[in-house]
Amino acid sequence: MERSADWMEQARGDLEHARFDVQGRFYEWACFSAQQAAGKAVKAVFQKLGSWTRHTSPPGTRTPTSGELPGTCTRGAKRNGRWAMRRASLGSVRIFSPRYTRQQVLDALQAAVPRLRGLLPLRRVVLFGSYARG
Amino acid sequence: MVYADPPRPDAFSVVRRAVGLRNLEPHVFAEGEFRAAAARWRRQLEEGVVL
Numbered sequence: 001m002e003r004s005a006d007w008m009e010q011a012r013g014d015l016e017h018a019r020f021d022v023q024g025r026f027y028e029w030a031c032f033s034a035q036q037a038a039g040k041a042v043k044a045v046f047q048k049l050g051s052w053t054r055h056t057s058p059p060g061t062r063t064p065t066s067g068e069l070p071g072t073c074t075r076g077a078k079r080n081g082r083w084a085m086r087r088a089s090l091g092s093v094r095i096f097s098p099r100y101t102r103q104q105v106l107d108a109l110q111a112a113v114p115r116l117r118g119l120l121p122l123r124r125v126v127l128f129g130s131y132a133r134g
Numbered sequence: 135m136v137y138a139d140p141p142r143p144d145a146f147s148v149v150r151r152a153v154g155l156r157n158l159e160p161h162v163f164a165e166g167e168f169r170a171a172a173a174r175w176r177r178q179l180e181e182g183v184v185l
Contacts, residue, residue: 020162024147099157109185112153119148121138123165128182131158 007044011037102134135160136168 018033100108105127113125135149141164142148149160163171 020146023143024150026147026150100155105155105158106183106185108155109153113185116135116149116152119152120135120142120145122135123138124136124168125185126135126179126182127185128178129159132181132183 002047002050004044004048007040007047011040011044013037014040100131102131105131135162136165137162139164139166141167 014033014037018030018037021027021030021033109125109127113122116122116125137145145164146160146162149162153160161175168175
């Protein structure tokens, strides 16, 4: 399944998020968001080119199956006339786990929303994702 | 979070500072912006907790 447009759309969204981070002076998050945008844009290009391989196969020997995304790839090289991508090193990536419980997040949001209503004309506030699932 | 139009360039930072949870990633839209992107957020809204 060719999903380069999806990857590029998400890359644009991440880049927009990075701009918001800069405006808000969250510079470390801006770097992270920009890196995410760049990575997804590269994945879009590779998919649009029509071929990549994962580290489990010899370069250039197979094309992705449905639902298979190059999520662990960061480096590419052209071999045998086709693009091949190598497995990423995960050693440089730090994963931040949530520090709060679902209830702590809900309590903090419920306390913040009245303050926020004085700063922004809020219409809708929804908590979603891992914190909402608990 | 969705707020009334018009879009404000400081909306994201206002929310970020008011909420104050470092690991929480806010998504902040003016109503017009949200309408344009609503289809992408359908699943999150369905599974989310409305405050």
